Amino acid sequence: MLEIRDLFKTYDNKPLLRGISFSVSKGETICLLGASGSGKSTLLRMVAGLEFPESGLILLNGIDLAQTPPHLRDFGLVFQDYGLFPHLNIFENIAFGLRMRNVPAETIKPRVAEMLDLVNLQGFENRKVTDLSGGEQQRVALARALAPSPRLLMFDEPLGALDKSLKEDLLNQIRAILHKTKIPAIYVTHDQDEAFTIADRILFLHDGEIIRDGTPDEVWTNPKSAWVARMLGMGNVVEGRMQKAEGRMWNVTTDFGSFNVGCKHRHSVGEKVSLLVKQSGEGDELKLKVEDVLFKRDQFEVQTKNGLVIHMKEAPKVGEIIRVKVQIECLA
Amino acid sequence: MENNLLNHGDTETLRKKILRAFLSPWFYRVLLWLAPILFLLAFFFLPLSRILILAFNTSAFTKTNFQLILSTLSFTFYQAALSTILTFVLGIPSAILFSRFDFRGKSLLRALTAVPFMLPTVVVAASFNAILGTRGIFSSLFPLSPEFTTSKTFYFLLILLAHVFYNTTIVIRIVGNALSRLDPKLEAAARSLGADSFHVWKNITLLLLRPSLLAAALLVFMFDFTSFGVILLLGGSNFSTLEVEIYLRVLKLPNMPLAALLSVIQLVFTLIFSIHYTRTINQVTTQTAPRFSLARSPKTTRERAFVITNYLLLITFFLLPLISLPIRSLTRLEADRGQRGEVQYGFTTDYYQELFINRRGSLFYVPPIQAAANSLGYASITVLLSLSLGYPAAYALAKPTRLEKFLDPLIMLPLGSSAVMLGLGFIISFGRSLASPWFVPIAHTLVALPFVIRTLQPALASIPERLRQAASTLGASPFRVWQTVDFPILSRATLGAATFAFTVSLGEFGATLLLTRPEYPTIPIAIQRFLSQPGGLNFGQAMAMATLLMLLTTLAILIIEKLRLPNSGEF
Incomplete structure (x- = not known):
C-alpha cells in the first residue's frame, strides 16, 4: 500500500534520516521506535506532506505523492498534544474533515455520532475542547482523524502526555479500533511497551537508519544489535573481543572471562563485539561478586562488580561471590 | 484585692482590644489607601463631577x-x-x-x-x-x-x-x-x-x-x-x-x-x-x-x-523621522534671520545657542532653555508625588482583598480620561487663574499614577514569602532579609516606576497646555509655541527642543527596559 523508498533528510545541516525504506500493507500497524530527536516525527510529517524529503520517494499504491499537497493525501494525523481546534466544539472538530470534503450536513451528523460512539464518548458533541480531560481529548483527536475514513492513519506519540493507567486503556482502544477499521497505520513512539502492544511490525530508528525491522516476537527473540537490545531493556549488553574462530564458534574475551559463542556474522580476530548476556537455566557459569542488592517486588536485582545485573529469588549479601548460569549471544 | 484584680483584667482586655484594632489588617489597609484615595477624590473625581454638572447644564444644548x-x-x-x-x-x-x-x-x-x-x-x-x-x-x-x-x-x-x-x-x-x-x-x-x-x-x-x-x-x-x-x-x-x-x-x-x-x-x-x-x-x-x-x-x-x-520599509519608515529631527536641528535650510532673502545651507548650532538667550520680543519672558529646567522640576515633583501615593496603593493591591477589587478599577479610571479633560476639570474646579505652578505636576501625577502602581504592584506581589523564609532559615536577621530579598527586587521596580513617571511628566502635553502659565513653559509647550510661530529660527529652535526631549526620553526608556521585571506584562 504505502511504500517509503530511500528517504533522506537533513536538519540544521546534519543528516537526520539517511535512506529510510519500508512499506505498510493493508490493515497493518507498523510502529517506529526511536529515541527523541531521532527523526521519527519528521518522517511522519514527510509522509503527511507537511515537510519534504531531500531525496527518496513516498508511494501510495505505486503512485508518487511528491506533487500531492497534504490536504489531498487523505492521511489522518494524531498528535501528542492532540491538536484540537480550541475555537471549535467537539462536534465541529470531528466534522472538520468532512466539511472540508463538502460532505452534506445530513451525512455529517450521524457520522460524527458514529465516531464518538467508536471512541466511547457518546453525547459529547456540544462540549468545549477545554472541558475535556487529556484522555478524552486524545479520543476526540482520534475520532476526528477517523471521521473522513483516511487511507492511512499516523500517530505521533499519541499517548506521551497521558499517565500510565490511562495510557494502557487508550492503547487497547486504539488497537481495537485499528483492527476493526482495517486502516493501515504508522505509530511513532519512544515507548517500547506501547510499541509491543500495538504493532504488527516494529521498526527501530537509530542514527537516521532503520536498524531492525520485524514482528514484536522476532525482535524480542533476536534483537540483532546492541542498540536494540539496550532499547528493549533486555539485560546485559557487554563488550567483548574476538580471539579465534573454529568454524562458527568464536572465542570471546570479556571483563568476566572468556567464552565460546556461536555467531553467524563475519568477524575478524581482535574485533570488538557487543554481547547479550541472558540469565538462563543452562549455559556458561559465571562467578560474580555482589556489589549491591535492590528489592524489586518478586525478586532481587543484584549488581555485580563487572557491571552485570542479575535477578535472583533470594537476596545475596554484598561482597558475596555468586554463581550464575548465562547464555551469551553475539549482537555484532 | 479581688476587685482590683478584676479591674486590672478589664483594663487589660480594653488595651488588648485597642491594640487589636490598631493591629488589624483592615486598619492598615485603610491607612494605606488614605492618601491615594484622598488625592484622587480631590484632583480627579471632584473635577470630573464638576465637568459632569457643567455638561448637563442645558445652556450647552443648542442646535449649533x-x-x-x-x-x-x-x-x-x-x-x-x-x-x-x-x-x-x-x-x-x-x-x-x-x-x-x-x-x-x-x-x-x-x-x-x-x-x-x-x-x-x-x-x-x-x-x-x-x-x-x-x-x-x-x-x-x-x-x-x-x-x-x-x-x-x-x-x-x-x-x-x-x-x-x-x-x-x-x-x-x-x-x-x-x-x-x-x-x-x-x-x-x-x-x-x-x-x-x-x-x-x-x-x-x-x-x-x-x-x-x-x-x-x-x-x-x-x-x-x-x-x-x-x-x-x-x-x-x-x-x-x-x-x-x-x-x-x-x-x-x-x-x-x-x-x-x-x-x-x-x-x-x-x-x-x-x-x-x-x-x-x-x-x-x-x-x-x-x-x-x-x-x-x-x-x-x-x-x-x-x-x-x-x-527596508520598516527601517525607512521608523528611522527617517527619528534621525531627521536631530539632523534638522543642526542644519540651516533657509533664510533664517529676518527677510534678507539669503538662503543658507549647512551645519549650524545656532538653534541650540538661541535657546539660552532671552530675546526681547521672543515668545517667552525667560530664555527658552528655562523650559527644560521647568520640565525637569515638574518631572521630579511628579516622581516624588506618584511614588509616595503609588507605593501604599501598590502595597495594598499586592495582596488584594474585596476592598482592593473594588478600588482597583477606580484608581485606573484616570487612564480612561484624556489629558485635556483633566486640564479642563482643573480649570473648572480650581478657578481660571490657576496661580500655583503646583497644578501641573499634580495633573502629571494623575496621568502617571496608574502606570506607577502597575509597575510596583507585580514587584511587590512577586516577592514570595518562601524566599524570606529561606533567607531567615539560612541565618539572615529580619534586616538582612529585607536587605537581601526585598530591597533588590523593590529597588529595580521603584527605579522603573520613577523613570516611568519622569517620562510621562516630561512628555505630557494636553493637560500642561491648558494649565501652564506663560512664564513657566515646559519643553513640549515650548516646542508647540515655536512651531506655531512663523520663521526659520523658531522652527529650528522647535527642532532643537524636540531633540533634547527625544534624547531625555530615550535615555529614560533605556533605563526602564533595563529595569523591567521579566514577564511584567505589556501595555
Missing part, C-alpha cells in the same frame, strides 16, 4: 452646538478608523515578519518600531515636521508643489502617517505575539484533514487570531480617537477631533459648557473602548502558551523577498 458635536465626532471617528486601517496595513505584515522569521538585526528593528510609541507626541509631531513638513528636509530636497504642501490633504496625510508611526508597534506586539503562540500543529491537523491553504487561513488561523486582531484594533483606534498633540501640531488649525475641540473651547473660543459636554462624550466612548479592549485582551492571553519559537530564516525566494521588502 449639536451640529458642531456631530461633525467633530464624525471627523474623530473618520480619522481614527482611517489611521487604524493604515496601521494594520503596515502592522500585519510586520507582525508576520517578527513572529515567523529570523533575520539579522531582528531585535534591534523590533526595538526601533517600539520607540515612537514611547516618545512624547510633540516629539513625533516635530519629527514629521522635520522630514515632511513645509520646512522639513524632504521638502527642501524635493520641493513639492506649494498648492499640495499647503493643502488640507497634505496635513491630513501627515497626521495619518504620524498615527501609523507610533501605533504600529501595538499591532506588532499583540498580533505578533498571538501569531507566535499559534500552535503549528493546528494548521498541520487542518491540512491533514483536507483543508487547503485558504480554508486553513479562514477556518483556523483567522478565527484563532480574531481576539488579538480585535484587541489591537481597539487599542489603536482608542489612541487615534483621543489623539491630540499630533493633530494640533501637524494639522495646524485645520482639523478638529473631540480632544482638539475641547482645547479650543477652553482656551481659544471659550465655551466651558460645550467643552464639558464634549469631554463627557469623549469619556463615554473611551470607556466603551477600554472595557471592550480589556475583555478581548483577556481572551488573547488565555490561548495556548508558546512551546518553542516558530521563527526561522526565510527559505524560498518569496519569503526572502517578503522579509527584505518589509525590513
Whole structure:
C-alpha cells in the first residue's frame, strides 16, 4: 500500500534520516521506535506532506505523492498534544474533515455520532475542547482523524502526555479500533511497551537508519544489535573481543572471562563485539561478586562488580561471590 | 484585692482590644489607601463631577452646538478608523515578519518600531515636521508643489502617517505575539484533514487570531480617537477631533459648557473602548502558551523577498523621522534671520545657542532653555508625588482583598480620561487663574499614577514569602532579609516606576497646555509655541527642543527596559 523508498533528510545541516525504506500493507500497524530527536516525527510529517524529503520517494499504491499537497493525501494525523481546534466544539472538530470534503450536513451528523460512539464518548458533541480531560481529548483527536475514513492513519506519540493507567486503556482502544477499521497505520513512539502492544511490525530508528525491522516476537527473540537490545531493556549488553574462530564458534574475551559463542556474522580476530548476556537455566557459569542488592517486588536485582545485573529469588549479601548460569549471544 | 484584680483584667482586655484594632489588617489597609484615595477624590473625581454638572447644564444644548458635536465626532471617528486601517496595513505584515522569521538585526528593528510609541507626541509631531513638513528636509530636497504642501490633504496625510508611526508597534506586539503562540500543529491537523491553504487561513488561523486582531484594533483606534498633540501640531488649525475641540473651547473660543459636554462624550466612548479592549485582551492571553519559537530564516525566494521588502520599509519608515529631527536641528535650510532673502545651507548650532538667550520680543519672558529646567522640576515633583501615593496603593493591591477589587478599577479610571479633560476639570474646579505652578505636576501625577502602581504592584506581589523564609532559615536577621530579598527586587521596580513617571511628566502635553502659565513653559509647550510661530529660527529652535526631549526620553526608556521585571506584562 504505502511504500517509503530511500528517504533522506537533513536538519540544521546534519543528516537526520539517511535512506529510510519500508512499506505498510493493508490493515497493518507498523510502529517506529526511536529515541527523541531521532527523526521519527519528521518522517511522519514527510509522509503527511507537511515537510519534504531531500531525496527518496513516498508511494501510495505505486503512485508518487511528491506533487500531492497534504490536504489531498487523505492521511489522518494524531498528535501528542492532540491538536484540537480550541475555537471549535467537539462536534465541529470531528466534522472538520468532512466539511472540508463538502460532505452534506445530513451525512455529517450521524457520522460524527458514529465516531464518538467508536471512541466511547457518546453525547459529547456540544462540549468545549477545554472541558475535556487529556484522555478524552486524545479520543476526540482520534475520532476526528477517523471521521473522513483516511487511507492511512499516523500517530505521533499519541499517548506521551497521558499517565500510565490511562495510557494502557487508550492503547487497547486504539488497537481495537485499528483492527476493526482495517486502516493501515504508522505509530511513532519512544515507548517500547506501547510499541509491543500495538504493532504488527516494529521498526527501530537509530542514527537516521532503520536498524531492525520485524514482528514484536522476532525482535524480542533476536534483537540483532546492541542498540536494540539496550532499547528493549533486555539485560546485559557487554563488550567483548574476538580471539579465534573454529568454524562458527568464536572465542570471546570479556571483563568476566572468556567464552565460546556461536555467531553467524563475519568477524575478524581482535574485533570488538557487543554481547547479550541472558540469565538462563543452562549455559556458561559465571562467578560474580555482589556489589549491591535492590528489592524489586518478586525478586532481587543484584549488581555485580563487572557491571552485570542479575535477578535472583533470594537476596545475596554484598561482597558475596555468586554463581550464575548465562547464555551469551553475539549482537555484532 | 479581688476587685482590683478584676479591674486590672478589664483594663487589660480594653488595651488588648485597642491594640487589636490598631493591629488589624483592615486598619492598615485603610491607612494605606488614605492618601491615594484622598488625592484622587480631590484632583480627579471632584473635577470630573464638576465637568459632569457643567455638561448637563442645558445652556450647552443648542442646535449649533449639536451640529458642531456631530461633525467633530464624525471627523474623530473618520480619522481614527482611517489611521487604524493604515496601521494594520503596515502592522500585519510586520507582525508576520517578527513572529515567523529570523533575520539579522531582528531585535534591534523590533526595538526601533517600539520607540515612537514611547516618545512624547510633540516629539513625533516635530519629527514629521522635520522630514515632511513645509520646512522639513524632504521638502527642501524635493520641493513639492506649494498648492499640495499647503493643502488640507497634505496635513491630513501627515497626521495619518504620524498615527501609523507610533501605533504600529501595538499591532506588532499583540498580533505578533498571538501569531507566535499559534500552535503549528493546528494548521498541520487542518491540512491533514483536507483543508487547503485558504480554508486553513479562514477556518483556523483567522478565527484563532480574531481576539488579538480585535484587541489591537481597539487599542489603536482608542489612541487615534483621543489623539491630540499630533493633530494640533501637524494639522495646524485645520482639523478638529473631540480632544482638539475641547482645547479650543477652553482656551481659544471659550465655551466651558460645550467643552464639558464634549469631554463627557469623549469619556463615554473611551470607556466603551477600554472595557471592550480589556475583555478581548483577556481572551488573547488565555490561548495556548508558546512551546518553542516558530521563527526561522526565510527559505524560498518569496519569503526572502517578503522579509527584505518589509525590513527596508520598516527601517525607512521608523528611522527617517527619528534621525531627521536631530539632523534638522543642526542644519540651516533657509533664510533664517529676518527677510534678507539669503538662503543658507549647512551645519549650524545656532538653534541650540538661541535657546539660552532671552530675546526681547521672543515668545517667552525667560530664555527658552528655562523650559527644560521647568520640565525637569515638574518631572521630579511628579516622581516624588506618584511614588509616595503609588507605593501604599501598590502595597495594598499586592495582596488584594474585596476592598482592593473594588478600588482597583477606580484608581485606573484616570487612564480612561484624556489629558485635556483633566486640564479642563482643573480649570473648572480650581478657578481660571490657576496661580500655583503646583497644578501641573499634580495633573502629571494623575496621568502617571496608574502606570506607577502597575509597575510596583507585580514587584511587590512577586516577592514570595518562601524566599524570606529561606533567607531567615539560612541565618539572615529580619534586616538582612529585607536587605537581601526585598530591597533588590523593590529597588529595580521603584527605579522603573520613577523613570516611568519622569517620562510621562516630561512628555505630557494636553493637560500642561491648558494649565501652564506663560512664564513657566515646559519643553513640549515650548516646542508647540515655536512651531506655531512663523520663521526659520523658531522652527529650528522647535527642532532643537524636540531633540533634547527625544534624547531625555530615550535615555529614560533605556533605563526602564533595563529595569523591567521579566514577564511584567505589556501595555
